[in-house]
Amino acid sequence: MTACALCGFRYDETAHGCRPSCPLSRGCNLVCCPNCGHGAVKEGALAQGVRKLLVKLTRRSA
Amino acid sequence: MTRTAILVGNPNVGKSALFGALTGRYVTVSNYPGTTVEVTRGSGVLGKRTWQVLDTPGANGLLPVSEDEQVTRDILLAERDFVVVQVCDAKNLKRGLLMTAQLAEAGVPLVLVLNMSDEAAARGIRIDTATLAAELGVPVVETVAVQKRGLSRLTSLVDDARPAKLRVRYDAALEGAIREVEALLPAELGLSSRALALMALGGDESLRAFLSARVPAQTLGRIDELRRARAGRESLRYSIGRQRLASVERLYDAVVTRSGSAQSATRALRKLGEWSVHPVLGVPVLLAVLAACYFFVGRFGAKTAVDLLEGAVFHDRLVPWMARLLAFLHAPALLTGEDGLIIGRYGLFSMGLSYGVAIVLPIVTTFFLAFSVLEDSGYLPRLAAMLNRAFRLIGLNGKAVLPLILGLGCDTMATLTARILETKKERVLVTLLLALAIPCSAQLAVIFAMLAGVHLAAALWFAATIVVVLLLVGWIAARVVPGRGSDFILELPPLRIPQFGNVLVKTVARVEWYVKEALPLFLLGTFVLWVVDRLGGMHVLESAAAPVVTGLLGLPRDTAGAFILGFLRRDYAAAGLFAKLEPAIRAGTVTPEMEVQIVVALVTVTLFLPCIAQLFMMFKERGVKATLLTVGFVLPFAFGMGGLVNFLMRRLYL
Numbered sequence: 137m138t139a140c141a142l143c144g145f146r147y148d149e150t151a152h153g154c155r156p157s158c159p160l161s162r163g164c165n166l167v168c169c170p171n172c173g174h175g176a177v178k179e180g181a182l183a184q185g186v187r188k189l190l191v192k193l194t195r196r197s198a
Numbered sequence: 199m200t201r202t203a204i205l206v207g208n209p210n211v212g213k214s215a216l217f218g219a220l221t222g223r224y225v226t227v228s229n230y231p232g233t234t235v236e237v238t239r240g241s242g243v244l245g246k247r248t249w250q251v252l253d254t255p256g257a258n259g260l261l262p263v264s265e266d267e268q269v270t271r272d273i274l275l276a277e278r279d280f281v282v283v284q285v286c287d288a289k290n291l292k293r294g295l296l297m298t299a300q301l302a303e304a305g306v307p308l309v310l311v312l313n314m315s316d317e318a319a320a321r322g323i324r325i326d327t328a329t330l331a332a333e334l335g336v337p338v339v340e341t342v343a344v345q346k347r348g349l350s351r352l353t354s355l356v357d358d359a360r361p362a363k364l365r366v367r368y369d370a371a372l373e374g375a376i377r378e379v380e381a382l383l384p385a386e387l388g389l390s391s392r393a394l395a396l397m398a399l400g401g402d403e404s405l406r407a408f409l410s411a412r413v414p415a416q417t418l419g420r421i422d423e424l425r426r427a428r429a430g431r432e433s434l435r436y437s438i439g440r441q442r443l444a445s446v447e448r449l450y451d452a453v454v455t456r457s458g459s460a461q462s463a464t465r466a467l468r469k470l471g472e473w474s475v476h477p478v479l480g481v482p483v484l485l486a487v488l489a490a491c492y493f494f495v496g497r498f499g500a501k502t503a504v505d506l507l508e509g510a511v512f513h514d515r516l517v518p519w520m521a522r523l524l525a526f527l528h529a530p531a532l533l534t535g536e537d538g539l540i541i542g543r544y545g546l547f548s549m550g551l552s553y554g555v556a557i558v559l560p561i562v563t564t565f566f567l568a569f570s571v572l573e574d575s576g577y578l579p580r581l582a583a584m585l586n587r588a589f590r591l592i593g594l595n596g597k598a599v600l601p602l603i604l605g606l607g608c609d610t611m612a613t614l615t616a617r618i619l620e621t622k623k624e625r626v627l628v629t630l631l632l633a634l635a636i637p638c639s640a641q642l643a644v645i646f647a648m649l650a651g652v653h654l655a656a657a658l659w660f661a662a663t664i665v666v667v668l669l670l671v672g673w674i675a676a677r678v679v680p681g682r683g684s685d686f687i688l689e690l691p692p693l694r695i696p697q698f699g700n701v702l703v704k705t706v707a708r709v710e711w712y713v714k715e716a717l718p719l720f721l722l723g724t725f726v727l728w729v730v731d732r733l734g735g736m737h738v739l740e741s742a743a744a745p746v747v748t749g750l751l752g753l754p755r756d757t758a759g760a761f762i763l764g765f766l767r768r769d770y771a772a773a774g775l776f777a778k779l780e781p782a783i784r785a786g787t788v789t790p791e792m793e794v795q796i797v798v799a800l801v802t803v804t805l806f807l808p809c810i811a812q813l814f815m816m817f818k819e820r821g822v823k824a825t826l827l828t829v830g831f832v833l834p835f836a837f838g839m840g841g842l843v844n845f846l847m848r849r850l851y852l
Contacts, residue, residue, distance in 0.1 A: 139691070141573035142582065142603070147210065166711075175612075176704075180714070183707035190699045 138176065140169035149176070200241070202250045202277055203356055206270060206301070207285035208293055209256030212313040215343040216285055217253040220244065220353070235269040244353040252277075258293070260300040260393065261400045261435065268404045271397075274306065275388040275408060281307040281359035283352075288318035288325060288340065291454060295446040298334065302362035305390035308336045309359045311352060315340035322457040330453040335363035366445040372437065375399055375428045382417045383409075399425055400435040471693035474580040484584065487577065491568045495643055496650025499564030500776075504647070505784060508556035517541055517548050537732065544731050550724035553773045554717045557780070558644060562769075563709050565643035569606075570704040574696035578603060589672070601628050605636035609808055612636070613815045627672065629820050633808045633828050634835070635668045639708075640716060640769035645804065648776050648796055651783030656793040659851065663801050663843055716767060719810070723763045723770055730762075750841040751798050752848070754778070760803070767809040775799045794847045802840030807832055 138149045149167045166175040179187065203220075205213045217225075221240030230237045238253040254273055255266035262268035274282070282301055286294025291312070301308050312318075312325060331338040337355040341348030368376065379395035387394055397405045398421050410418060428434055473479040521541050524534045533540045541548040572578055582603045589602070605612035609632050637645060649657040730736050736759065740747075743758040751757075757775065764771030779796060782788050788796070807829060808816070816825040 141576075142578050177707040177711045179703065179707045180710040182710045183703050186706045187699070187703045190702070194699075 140174050141176065142169065142174035149178070200248060200250050202252055202280040203244060203283050204252045204254060204273060204277060204280050205283050205285055206254050206274070206297070207256065207311075208258055208287065208290070208297060211256070211285050211287040211290075211294070212343045213253055213256065213285045214238075216283075216311065216313065216341065216349075217251060219343055219346050219349055221251050230269045230272070235266055237269065237273070242353075244356045246357075249356065252280075257297070259297060259439075260304060260389075261397055261402050261438075262404055271404075272408075274304065277388075281309065281356060283309050283311060283356065283359075285311045285313050285343075288312040288315045289321060289323060291318075291323075291325060292446060292450045295450055296442060298362060299364055299366050299442050299446055300393065302334070302364040303366065303390065303396060304393035305361045307359035308334075308362050309352070309355055310334065310336055310338045310362075311348075312338065312340045313343050315348070316342045316345075324455045324457065326453045326455070330449075333364065333449055333452065336360055364445075364449065366442050368438065368441050371428060372399075372434070372441070375424050375434075378424055379421055382413070382420060384412065387412060396438055399428070400438050401425065401433070467693045467695070471576070471580065474577060474693070475583045477584070480580070480584040484581065487572065491565070492646055492650065494568055495561060495564045495646040499561045499643070500647030500650050501784070503560035503564065504557055504780070507560050508552065508780075509784075512552050512556040517552070520547050539725075539728055542728070544724055544728040546721055546724055546728075549727075550721040551717075553724075553770065553777060554720040557777060558640065558716070558720075558769060558773045559709070559713070561643040561647045562640045562712055563705070565639055565646065566708040566712070567701065567705045569639060570701045570708070571696045573704065574694075574700045576691045576693045579691065580693070588669075602631060602636055605632045606639060606642060609633070609636060609638045609812045613812055613819055626820065626824060629816060629824070630828055630831075631668060631672055633812065633816065634671060634805055634832050635664055637804050638769065638809075640712065640767070641772055641804070644769050644772035644776055645800055648772070648779065648783075648800055651779065651788050652793045652796055656797050656851070659843065659847060660797045660800050663797075663839065664804060667805065667839060716769070719767055720770055720773075723767070727759060727762065746837055750837060750844070751802060752844045753795055753799055757799065760799075761806070764803055764806045768803055768806055771803045771806065772800070775803065790852050794844065794851060797847060798840050798844045801843050802836050805832065805836035805839055807836075 138147065140147070147169065167178050168175050177183075205217055207213045217238060217240065221242040225238050225240035227236050227238050229235065235255050237255070240251050240253075241248055242251050243249075244251075252273065254270040257267040257270040259267065260271045260274070262271050284294070284298060284301060286298075294310075294312075298308070298310060310330070312327065315325075318325065325340075327338045327340060337358050339348055339352045339355060341352060343349075367373070376392060376395045376399065379398055380391040383391045383394055385391065394405070394409075398409065406418065425434060470483070474483045521534065524538075524540060529540070532538065534542070536542055538545055540546055543549070585603070601612040612632050613629055645660075649660060727736070730739065739762065740755050740758045743761070744755055747753050747758045747761070748755050757778065760771045760774030760778070763774050775796075779788070779792065782792060807813070813825065813829070816828065820828075
């Protein structure tokens, strides 16, 4: 789940991929808020790695 | 007789899951008469008897702005002897309560379902359902529809549905108008006359057909008169929505508490949040945000980080190493030397990678960091709310502001987002303004970097030019393009201290995205330049462009190459200009003449054609004609404005 940075709408980013009608949908790395359309970048391998590392560090410090 | 339970709610709140859980397998799906919108009916045992259950399309309110919403409203107008089961997303309760307020005004018997309550609880959102039920005067049930949790309680309470007692108090003028319209409407129109009066005053065109069959034409004329008489600086639709939201926010604050990371803002942050949307106090907040971005991106990113990467890493080490490696490998002359493909003047390594990695990357990384901080703090929606007032002046209002704000991230996606606008007029205007004067994040970063090398007065010349162009073109276009604008109500999440983890992950994700999307285009652009140069075309192009580049814009002759790059990406063009001026910026030897050139070049590149991806999107979304018209306007306009700024600055600035 993620909260849209523009409108605050909470949605499941994995369930809201690109719209097939978008001409750039193939291989697009953005996910759009279903409420206002604000585009957030899908987390790539590096960003996911950083997120996992942060989770590990948070758990260790806790 | 079988009564009907109508499921109503915002999009994506789990209505269909709840419908499936209540009705089982046997359902009928049909288009609502006269539309292509599907409506699903089924039956199920709710409590002690069998009910017909009707699933309506997702709607954000009873004042419809789409065919889906109109169908939902029309169902409520047409059905008799029903109860409404309003399904809310417990994580986004405020949005749901806006609909509740309208259902309360409509006087329909209601049960409120807080679906996805497990997800809300996991996010530290606690809803005091007892207080909410007491305040609304209707049963409130927490459910998790996909797990069928809370359903037995819901089915046992459907019979207890009753009209909600939440009553929004509008200002005296509006209440007076509501009373007058109510008095004109006959009873027994399906929904309460107060709700119908509000819809009529809000300018609901779809309701007109319904009313015209039931009231005399003079009554409709009188309603129109009242609407016109009450319309002030803001439309009645907007005014109704704003006052309704204020009422809902009071209820929301009374029943929702957040814990942990979901804790709402402190008092100081709340105050700052209020200032940031204020028409006057919001300006210094915006200037402070811009100044912080300017110093962080322009000074730190464009100077310290670029100096390190471009000078110490690329120029002093990597390029010589690559040259030695190519020599060691006995690479052909085509790849090496002054005109080589790898390390020449237009070399993929010495120019393409150098621009992309050593110049633009540190600048966009610092900008992405700043943008992620702004995003995570909740400032962006406040900026949208504040700019909403400014854009009203040029005929753009409401939702049209959102894509323009989104354009600061990526113009291409913002062009797609223009779909959320309800009128063709707004879509065309927003697409034009995005293509013309809204720099994307990468371009904005390079602009910050270049402006960091000039005096404040020169930077203000640039900013003022872009703002004037945006307002002027928007104002003219709003009058030329036919159609009406639409209003919006944006829910403002609390302003908060940005979370380090969120900011870091967002920044890394954006940098990763930039490297994947932009770098290949940088290399392609460099390759095109290299081919053109090898074929002797660069000299021809520079000669052909000289009357415009040197004559009209007063820029060095070789700047023409940067504009060619601009056809691929505007930030690449800006990077090309930055690379030419960077030695002087770094050495602090920028002359007033060079400052004029920097401002002129930036104005021209900012107003220049959108990138290739955005052009594709424009073709797809707006069609060939609108795109060609936009391009046909933007290209000469960009050079014309650059020429005008050159003319004015040489007389007023030097």
